[in-house]
Amino acid sequence: GTTGTTETARTGGGVFTTIDGSKQINASAPINPFNPVGSVFSGYNGMALAWPKNDPTDPNQFYPAIAGSWTTSPDRSQVDIHLRPDAKWSDGVPVTSEDVRVSIGLAYTQGGTAYALDPKAAGAAADIQVVDPTTVRITQGANRSSTFLANLLSTVVVPAHVFGKLLPADFWQLLKTAQHGQGAAADKAKNTITGLAEKVIAFDPGHDVSAGPFVLERVNPGAALLTRNPYFYDRQKIAPDKVKILNYTGNEQIWNYLIAGRLDNAPFTSVPTAVMNRIREARGSKVIKGYSPVAVSLAFNQAHKPYDNVHVRRALAYLIDRAQVTRIASPEGGTPAATTSGIHAQAARAWLGSGFDGLEQYRMDPAKADAELKAAGMTKRNGRWAMPDGSPWKVRIHVPASFSDWVAAAKSISSQLADHGVDASVVTAADYTLYLGELADGKYDLGLWLIGLGPSPYNIFQRLFGQANGWQMFGGRLRHVAPGTEGNWMGGPEKVDAGAAGVVDPGELTGKLNYASQDEQKRIVGILAKVANEQLPVVQLWDYVNTQFVNTSRYTAFPPDDDQALRLSSGVWMQLGMIRKAEKGRV
Amino acid sequence: MTQTVPGRHRAAAIARKVAGHVVRGLVMIWAVATISFVIIREIPGNPVLGQYESLIQKGMSPEQAERATAVLYGFLPTGSLWQQYVGYLGSLLHFDLGRSLSTPGVEVTTLIGHAARWTVLPVLAGTLLSFLLGVTMGVYAAIKRSGRLGDALALSGSLLHGVPVYVIGLLLTAIFATLWPIMPSGGPVDVEFVPGLNPGYIGSLVHHAVLPVVTYTLASYGGWILAMKSNVVAVLGDDFILAAELRGLRRGIVFRYLARNAILPLFTILALSIGMLFGGSIFIEQIFNYPGLGLLLVNSISSRDYALMGGTFLVITVGIVVANIVADLLYTVIDPRVRSGGAA
Amino acid sequence: MEAPGVRIRDLTVVYKTPAGELPAVRGVDLTLAPGTITGVVGESGSGKSTLAFSLLNAVQPPGRIAAGSVEIDGLGDVLALRGEDLRRARGREVGYVFQAAQNSLNPLKTIGKQLLDLGRSHDVEDLRALVRDARDLLARMGMDGARVLDSYQHELSGGMRQRVGIMLALVLNAKVVVLDEPTTALDMITQATILRIIREVHEERALTTLVITHDVGAVAEVADDLAVMYGGRVVEHGPVTEVLGDARHPYTRGLIRAIPRLTGDLSLARALPGRPPTLGTLPAQGCVFRERCERRMDVCETDDPAAVTRDGRTVACHATGRPLELVGREELV
């Protein structure tokens, strides 16, 4: 009974109830966006300069927010950010360039791509300049990145009159020394700045000063309550009086809320079919589906035999019925991977065009699998495949126990493999942290692994040909480490034959994606997708679908399927003019 | 034989006894702290990597996830295991449990303090409720033990005693929060109410506590009914009850004799289970999203928050140790036989 | 006030056992003359306690009073009493001193508090007077009343507890008092003291008293009348001096002969052969004692001897009054 029943029905009002999928609510945490669990909720009381659009290929597409507009120099080296003149903090103070500068200063204490103290880091900012109260100019360092703009615009803005005191008076001088100085002085300056990190994280302003549509009123371990910010620049677009963000510890709680019709919007969670049906039956319930640049793969440790042999990897790919796996593991939140390209299918089409169809699809084909295994020298005895030396071949698929969809997928794969004479079993790790640790230590032969993290093509292939596969980026320089060391658990070869493109170093190519031009990126993505498809460092299993749940009985005008804003919080939707109060009696 | 001991002597003797208990308790706390320290530091897994990948898993962009986790590297413990241990013991002496990694920048003591509130409330209520219920039913089951009703009560006790708490919790949520949603399915209180002594807030507190408390009550009720039943049966066989009846004492008085004698040994168990309550119930808190110590511990383990894990462990242990001491002393105080030295 | 008389008629008490309901007391007739102390002796398991409980209609399950009546003057048939009437009779009219008086007190309450509970249960209006009476009684039995009332059970010695038990049985002015093994587990001097107290209080208060014991000596010291029980039957009953001086039932004789004595020829004393009876081993028909009897006859196998009363003495034996020939058991051993 938390819905607004007052006469505000036409103009707005009521409580909007939702869940922040990326954040555990923590009542002990400060109201501070720099704190990873701080009670600042993106889009509600947390504001960035702009909000990223969900474009499959272009990471630099943004909706304006605090930054009303921006201009980039043609060589992408300089960005001018123009703040909205009507942006105000919830205490009535206008949002100015100084706020942005302080926010950037604070960001430096935390480290990050755009605000790295090392000027040689890819995409690091070199200079921050306040041009006028509403204009900030930021220049990029020598090592340019194609995502520089995106990183700048994602900067979270905090009020200088609240957070400013965290920066020492000589901060900007210190920063200069750290970035451009030499020797001990620079090191000392660096240490001083990073030394501020803890203080910044721990800082608790006590009450919320927000530039967003809402201000945090109260938070308890179960929920956070936010009320309208009367000074928000687009306040007339905001329908609800209050927003209630609920905490959750397990997906099933979200399911229950949804079935009970309590949530106006819920983030993506994996949902069993039966539950999905119940949710759909709930009054006013609707499901919005959209693109989410994440895919799940079965990754090989090529340092372990027999997975060093590409024929074995291919054979396994031919034995896995991805449609069945998806049906069992993620029936509502995933689509079976069309093939292994390292890219989410939707983005892959955009990047590769018709080239996508030219990739080998690895349809389920036991005969081909047999051939591949034979090619790898594996032998079959009593209907069971054995290693070339005759020793038994045990395929152990590792998954974290806490992800029941992954567990189900792994089980399904192992059953399918077993059907074809491959002795396969599932081994779970107690939790995700342990899983990742052991995975990185090279303890597993096979494990499930997230790939295709778009839209930036570097991010996409960095999952296949990045740190996990031995390529490390240090101060703008790439180096390759031996399999089994320093987190290189995929253990792929440093150079591979890419057919028409000749022998290539996929890690190097991936690194180039960072700063290459659009056309160059397209070429490299083509090569890397082909390499991924032929070499199969992973078998892509399914691509995630961003499944959002909304309830239209209290509010309407949610974004449609595949909307560009789908991966943003409903707070941002409101800022963008979506979400209106539902008219009485109309559902 | 009675013996008159000067009051001062007796007080000194009690003080000596308490001191002995406290020293033993401290040694035990130290031992458990050390064991848990070693085990905790040996847990594999990189907490920062874990956080980063979880954020990605939840759909955050890699850049954002990196921003959110980069700073955590500064919170990882450094130095050799021995150095860490010495530092840990040193800060323990100042009641400093260190700083949390999963809620960076917040003192572990603060986190524990907040969580303890939510643990103590429902578990204490559940313990007391189940105690009262179990004891009453236990008496009933003992008195009617040869009848069908007594059998049924005892069997229900044995079964409930056996049914794991998570089964009860799951069933209750399924029924009262999903099928017939009259109860909230999680959280400790509705955030819409201003905290304080206003009816709305308190009502909401109670509303949210009902299911956890009922679950806890049902889960521990079985133990009480069984213990009480067997105690009552034993006391019923004692001669003084028959003697009281043969002296024509009122039924009520005989019943009081019976109940007091049977319940006395349960008080120590009660003290112990109240001590256990700092451990909360991991299952209950997990199922009802109740932000108590149990959940705190689970989260601290999965996020490899070493300081928080150690701190929570310690608090739970201290609770048990203190309860043991209290139980021991309590017995001395409430049982006249032990009180006066048991020289009979 | 006159001491009441007690008449037990044809009392049968059975216990439910796996082998069916077996009688622990069988067809007992016993009259307690007003103002006398009657002693009941018998070996373990002969049904003494069961008989005592019957006097208060308090036989414990799985036992059950199957037949008979217990008439007490001024109270009527106790076995017909139910509920509150029965409760009020217990303690107020019939005082009971428990077999294990050692353990008949609530360990968690002081004696004084238990006394007050007793008073309240019987609607005593003047509790102060009750406490005063109790203190007098205790003093009468040689104890410091005030201190005892403030004590817990475990702070008293066995003899003291026994006396507290007697006090609690008498403090409401019960006129019929039943003492079940009041001196077992006490040493000689304490036993003597308790027996003396029983006798004195009995006389002072004009009571009708039943003392149950397995120790013939203890009964002989205090009792006026003596009843001997065996296997649930009263086999002999009469004035104590007569029964002891001239026992008529073979069992009584054997019992007396088995008492260790301070003087006299050692070789005259001897144990009874065989085992004391239990419910399961009692013969279903015939004389219950015949297994151990030195004067067994054929008729003993089939007929239960009837209790015959002559010159104030009751004996239940086929052999009584017959010449002493038959089975010369003495020669056998």
Next chain:
Amino acid sequence: MITGTGISKTFRQRGGVLGAREVPALRDVDFAVERGGAVSFIGESGSGKTTLGRIIAGLETHDAGEIVIDGVPMSSLSHRRRQPYFRRVQLIHQDPYSALNPTRTVHQALEAPLALRARQTGRPRSWIDSRAQELLSMVGIDPGYVLPRYPHQLSGGMRQRVVIARALTMDPEVLVADEAVSMIDVSLRLGILALLKDLRERVGVGVLFITHDIATARYIGDDGELYVLYRGQVVERGATEKIIADPVHPYTQSLLSAIPVLHGLERPGAERVVPKEPRGESQGEGRTGGCLFVPRCPFSTERCERETPVLGRDGGPDQETEQEHACFHPRRRSVIPVGVGE
């Protein structure tokens, strides 16, 4: 065969909150048990009888004094070396029910010690069964009947006989019978007493008989010796018959006076002594010196308050009877009941 000199024992009771308190259970007790001899200890509850029995059986340590078994002083031996000596002294418990393990049959109860004995003496295993039967016959029960039975299936008298048989498995030289008949039905008591006497005479074991009922002490044997214990101290000692006939110490007289009179067969003694009440173990504990019995003695004088009478020194031994006592005012009193016929 076994002698004790100056045996003393003080228990330190750890009483809960109250700290320790000291209970002197035995004070300077001398005694001697000969082969085939009979020594009885009597005294009221708490006088230290059980403690003495346990010390002699090696189940309890003593604080001072010396126990000599077969001429070997026990204090000269290590704990381990003492064991074989103490095994020659076997204790028979008061309660025949708790003295037998309810979960073990009589056969099992006898088999274990006999097996041990067989190993010690190098006898074959077959000896065990025949010896078990022999011992049971010796104590007068039918082996065929009792061997396969559990204790609860036997009567009190049978159980006590089994206990005695079990003690005999070790071929002891002394049996310590602590209130061995007080829990047994009256009708059967004499049987056990006669058995003990019989064992003395035929097998030659010494019997140390502990009781609070003086009359039973007579039945152990008419050549027996009697010790009267009061609060851990021997106050009178002499031949059993002699002491019963002519007790000198007021405490012995109180004990004898307490024996119930079988009216009809006996009449009470003319000068029965009734000790003063109340009695309490802790009473008079703070006193130093003086006769222990003073608080309860009807005849005490001022001297008794001051001086402590010592057994033998302050009374006896009587040249004729060797009777000793510890009293400043010894006087014969006729306290025991007299048979009507006499």
Next chain:
Amino acid sequence: MTVIVDPAGPPAAPPETTRATLRRNFWRGVWRVLRRKPSRMAGVVIVALFALMGVAGPLLYPAQLPRDDNALYAPPSLAHPFGTDFEGTDVLALVITGARYVLLTGLATAVITVALGTAIGLFAGFHRGRWDTVLMRLTDMNLAIPGLPLLLVLSTVWKFESPLEMGLVLGVLGWGGIARAVRSQTLSLRERGFIEAARGLGLPTRHIIGRELLPSMAPYIAMNMLIAVTGAVYAQVGLFFLGVLPFESNNWGVMLNLAVFNGGALTTPAALPYLMAPLIAILLLTLGIVLIVDAMDEIFNPRLREE
């Protein structure tokens, strides 16, 4: 005199008291005790069924349980009395083949708990003194260590792949309560006449502990053993339910976990049979054990047994 019997001649027929007879009598007694109440027989039948499941269950099915790719979370039917799981495998088959792990763990835990607890309690109670103090401090510590949290931590370090490992850990964590109770029982039994008598006879400590003390505590120990089995089943299933132990599709705890978190059994009835099957199995096992526990006292007390 009544007592003098010719000591020379033991009766001709030696009584039948061999161990075999005793054992036969014991089992006859057990049978009698069980037959006394129908509920006990029911308990025995249930537990025997589970034991059979544990021993023979996996033999009833092929190593690779058949799946039906088109019947995921199928409702109960004749072919699948408890429906199917996420992969289309028969739930009943999962429960039956999964019994072995659960029961083995339970048994291993019970044996270890009871063996450790009894040994430590006996030793402490029998030898008293310094050993007692040390062992009791150890016991206090065992009781003070919060078990479930520790298990959660341990499960990250140690993969409990075999039921025996799992049982070992649960047992090592759980012996404290029994040790304490056994010690106090030993202390009181120690004062009983028959123990004193055995010591007086010079019987070896081994005999006293093994033959005199242990049998007297047998009902208690047996009872605890049975209860420890259920306790271990819960602890173990609970850990699997929390999802911290290695995956095995026919593990009851994993089934619960997947039913709730993957199947949404608490949210929709579709996966309810999948949830109920292991739950019912657990409840039945408990019921069986509870019903049998009731008979323990009578089984091990010869008096109650023979009646």
